[in-house]
Amino acid sequence: MKIGQVSGLKLGKATRDAFGAALVELGEQFPEVVVVDGDVGNSTRTEKFAKKFPDRAFNVGIAESNMVSIAGGLAACGKTPVVASFACFLLCNAYDQIRMSVAFPRLNVKLVGSHAGISIGEDGPSQMGIEDVALACSFPGMTVMVPADAAATAKATEAMLRHQGPTYLRLGRAAVPEIYPNGCDFQIGKAIQLRDGSDATIIANGLMVAVALDAAKLLADQGIQVRVLDMHTVKPIDRDAIAKAARETGAIVVAEEHAPYGGLGSVVATTVTQTVPVPVELVNIGDRYAESGDPDGLLEKYGLSAEAIVRAVQNVRQT
Amino acid sequence: MSEAANELSIDQLKEKAKVLRRHIVRMTTEAGSGHPSSSLSAVEVVTALFFGGLMRHDPNNPTWPDRDRFILSKGHAVPVLYAALAEAGYFPVDDLMTLRKLGSPLEGHPNMTRLPGIEASTGSLGQGLSIGIGHALACRLDGRDARVFVMIGDGEMDEGQVWEAFAAAHKYQLGNLTAVIDQNGFQQTGATKDVLDLTPLENKIEAFGWHVQSVDGNDLEVVLEALRTARSITDRPTAIVCRTRKGAGTVLEEQGDVNFHGKPLPPDAAEKALSLLV
Ligand SMILES: Cc1ncc(C[n+]2csc(CCOP(=O)(O)OP(=O)(O)O)c2C)c(N)n1
Ligand SMILES: [Mg+2]
Numbered sequence: 001m002k003i004g005q006v007s008g009l010k011l012g013k014a015t016r017d018a019f020g021a022a023l024v025e026l027g028e029q030f031p032e033v034v035v036v037d038g039d040v041g042n043s044t045r046t047e048k049f050a051k052k053f054p055d056r057a058f059n060v061g062i063a064e065s066n067m068v069s070i071a072g073g074l075a076a077c078g079k080t081p082v083v084a085s086f087a088c089f090l091l092c093n094a095y096d097q098i099r100m101s102v103a104f105p106r107l108n109v110k111l112v113g114s115h116a117g118i119s120i121g122e123d124g125p126s127q128m129g130i131e132d133v134a135l136a137c138s139f140p141g142m143t144v145m146v147p148a149d150a151a152a153t154a155k156a157t158e159a160m161l162r163h164q165g166p167t168y169l170r171l172g173r174a175a176v177p178e179i180y181p182n183g184c185d186f187q188i189g190k191a192i193q194l195r196d197g198s199d200a201t202i203i204a205n206g207l208m209v210a211v212a213l214d215a216a217k218l219l220a221d222q223g224i225q226v227r228v229l230d231m232h233t234v235k236p237i238d239r240d241a242i243a244k245a246a247r248e249t250g251a252i253v254v255a256e257e258h259a260p261y262g263g264l265g266s267v268v269a270t271t272v273t274q275t276v277p278v279p280v281e282l283v284n285i286g287d288r289y290a291e292s293g294d295p296d297g298l299l300e301k302y303g304l305s306a307e308a309i310v311r312a313v314q315n316v317r318q319t
Numbered sequence: 320m321s322e323a324a325n326e327l328s329i330d331q332l333k334e335k336a337k338v339l340r341r342h343i344v345r346m347t348t349e350a351g352s353g354h355p356s357s358s359l360s361a362v363e364v365v366t367a368l369f370f371g372g373l374m375r376h377d378p379n380n381p382t383w384p385d386r387d388r389f390i391l392s393k394g395h396a397v398p399v400l401y402a403a404l405a406e407a408g409y410f411p412v413d414d415l416m417t418l419r420k421l422g423s424p425l426e427g428h429p430n431m432t433r434l435p436g437i438e439a440s441t442g443s444l445g446q447g448l449s450i451g452i453g454h455a456l457a458c459r460l461d462g463r464d465a466r467v468f469v470m471i472g473d474g475e476m477d478e479g480q481v482w483e484a485f486a487a488a489h490k491y492q493l494g495n496l497t498a499v500i501d502q503n504g505f506q507q508t509g510a511t512k513d514v515l516d517l518t519p520l521e522n523k524i525e526a527f528g529w530h531v532q533s534v535d536g537n538d539l540e541v542v543l544e545a546l547r548t549a550r551s552i553t554d555r556p557t558a559i560v561c562r563t564r565k566g567a568g569t570v571l572e573e574q575g576d577v578n579f580h581g582k583p584l585p586p587d588a589a590e591k592a593l594s595l596l597v
Contacts, residue, residue, distance in 0.1 A: 073453015
């Protein structure tokens with residue numbers, strides 16, 4: 001089953017493609033933007049920018065540590081470096097460089113991790129970023145964004161360039177359904193309500209927003225009306241939207257394409273505890289690495305299906 | 320360049336080096352912690368840069384975009400940098416005695432968000448040369464005639480990222496970048512040749528396409544000359560391997576054992592060291 005089919009969503013572009021297109025389009029308007037690449041520009045899609053603005057793009061080879069610290073130096077001189085690699089290589093390989101060359105000195109570096117999650121499919125677990133959101137959130141002062149579709153990604157890219165300070169933008173490899181065919185009102189730190197209901201709330205980001213909408217449709221067929229929130233910004237989290245959802249719907253399910261600790265689920269659960277404590281269920285890939293396979297099969301096998309969310313909603317309503 | 324600095328004679332510069340040494344010993348002894356031996360080996364290079372007219376900088380305008388940069392990649396040696404910044408007029412000399420104290424911007428390792436004149440927050444070894452490349456690329460993009468100096472420890476050269484940076488600087492032919500390696504022969508747990516022997520450094524760095532000089536890094540006149548030569552090379556990155564003595568100019572340099580890394584002198588030994596530094 002393809003994601004978004006139940007709720008009749010049209011398949012759109014991959015978020016990495018939307019990012020690459022947006023970046024090159026914004027290149028003139030943001031003359032301080034430069035790209036730093038670690039030999040994956042054709043995967044992260046920064047190559048479009050590099051072609052149009054060759055003087056403003058640096059490919060430093062397969063050397064993520066060097067790549068991130070160079071970006072720190074560029075930012076210290078007033079540039080707005082966009083550093084893109086696979087989510088796993090960027091966050092895991094260069095974690096200390098992000099800490100020391102970017103986050104601690106509060107430099108205006110834009111980290112972009114593509115190929116996040118298990119939906120990259122056949123290349124397998126070594127290429128899947130499933131820890132990246134937790135790692136990114138762990139840095140004091142880091143803004144962390146996980147857009148759901150192409151339109152949201154284009155807006156997130158612009159918001160990221162306008163924002164002053166270190167940011168992380170998480171992108172996927174695969175084409176995803178259009179959540180916002182008519183454009184997206186993307187504001188950093190502000191959740192978007194896609195559907196209302198009073199029986200529970202599903203909070204999701206990235207491609208799990210489409211899966212959440214599918215689940216909401218299946219639940220509606222059973223007479224359960226759920227609210228769906230696109231929590232595209234994990235940090236700073238939208239406390240108000242979460243507290244409101246907890247108060248008005250009494251139960252929350254969080255769905256993300258990530259490992260269970262430190263990602264959106266952890267952040268939402270903490271926020272619920274601190275605001276309006278209600279039962280919370282988490283849908284994620286579990287405390288394990290996935291495997292190679294086709295993306296849809298993987299999402300199904302590793303617990304990221306609409307059915308998994310439906311079960312979580314049923315469970316959380318019984319707690 | 321700061322005006323007064325240009326006019327210092329070699330004797331005055333040598334006196335300045337002594338002043339920095341005194342500050343380093345005093346401030347670390349007062350703090351009761353820190354890395355005086357790592358700071359002392361670097362005194363001649365820092366003196367030459369800040370007071371020998373080899374670095375354009377303005378204490379009254381620390382973020383002047385056209386300034387030359389000094390990035391201390393071996394951040395634990397920051398007392399030498401604090402001493403130079405204070406002597407150059409970035410902040411009052413008295414502040415040196417607040418080293419490592421709560422509320423003081425003179426932290427145990429450099430924090431660029433708290434102290435004007437600090438170009439990079441370092442302390443996790445291995446990152447400074449890459450940060451320097453970022454500065455060098457940005458200056459080139461903006462058409463600024465600024466030079467970036469990065470000081471690296473010889474133990475720090477163990478970090479793979481340093482070699483990634485050598486390769487990248489060569490790719491971009493960064494003629495505005497100079498790496499100064501403080502080859503004092505020791506790292507934290509012992510002699511560099513025993514921990515991880517990378518000598519000879521010169522031919523390795525040369526093989527990365529850099530211009531390389533090898534000099535006595537505690538001889539001020541030699542250091543001045545080497546830095547002048549580095550400044551004159553603009554078609555590729557330059558490195559100066561400075562053979563130095565860890566703890567140079569104090570009793571520390573004679574200890575030569577593991578215990579002299581990251582250990583301040585006790586007050587009585589510090590008094591004695593200071594009395595010998597006249
Ligand atoms: C990434 C990292 N690992 C370990 C340390 C701990 N450490 C601090 S100083 C030092 C030795 C440095 O030796 P060297 O670069 O030769 O500098 P020196 O003190 O001799 O000038 C070590 C291992 C560190 N600061 N950063
Ligand atoms: Mg050493």
